[in-house]
Amino acid sequence: MAKKDKDDKKTNDTARRIWLAGIGAYGRALTEAKGAVGELSGKSSEVFEDLVQKGEMLEKVVEYKGKEMVEKSGLRDFDLNDRIKSMRERLSGGKSDRVSDLEAQVAELNAKLDGLLKQQQKTTAKKTTSTRKKTTTQRTSAKKATPKQSSATKKASTKPRATTKKDAAKTAPTKKSD
Numbered sequence: 172m173a174k175k176d177k178d179d180k181k182t183n184d185t186a187r188r189i190w191l192a193g194i195g196a197y198g199r200a201l202t203e204a205k206g207a208v209g210e211l212s213g214k215s216s217e218v219f220e221d222l223v224q225k226g227e228m229l230e231k232v233v234e235y236k237g238k239e240m241v242e243k244s245g246l247r248d249f250d251l252n253d254r255i256k257s258m259r260e261r262l263s264g265g266k267s268d269r270v271s272d273l274e275a276q277v278a279e280l281n282a283k284l285d286g287l288l289k290q291q292q293k294t295t296a297k298k299t300t301s302t303r304k305k306t307t308t309q310r311t312s313a314k315k316a317t318p319k320q321s322s323a324t325k326k327a328s329t330k331p332r333a334t335t336k337k338d339a340a341k342t343a344p345t346k347k348s349d
Contacts, residue, residue, distance in 0.1 A: 211218065237251045 234251055
């Protein structure tokens with residue numbers, strides 16, 4: 172049992188030391204980072220100027236190498252700045268002049284189409300109104316021309332007429348005696 176207690180104590184001591192080492196590493200990294208930030212913040216303008224100078228130097232080297240390659244390849248009218256501009260437009264989603272022109276043409280055509288549709292709707296509405304008036308007038312005049320029949324004459328006209336006395340006797344209603 173005593174040996175088990177010693178092992179547990181040793182394990183706990185090792186775990187605690189590992190924990191403390193981790194905290195110490197974090198503290199040391201934090202201290203070094205604060206020192207580096209403080210150092211850079213004081214020198215930020217110097218660092219920026221140094222980066223600008225390196226960028227200008229690299230730009231000149233790239234431009235020289237680009238011209239050299241163009242001469243070797245035999246391409247004419249190659250301007251590196253134009254190529255860079257077109258690449259930026261493609262990557263940033265910028266619009267070219269051709270796309271802008273096409274968009275303007277599409278907008279113009281849409282406006283014309285809307286105008287034509289409105290005009291067509293107006294003429295269709297006028298034609299429909301005049302057709303309705305003509306149809307209504309024709310129906311009204313047709314009703315006036317044919318006299319209305321009474322319900323008794325309608326019933327009489329639907330029954331077949333007897334041509335002989337025998338037929339008349341057959342079709343005539345018989346009286347039932349109560």
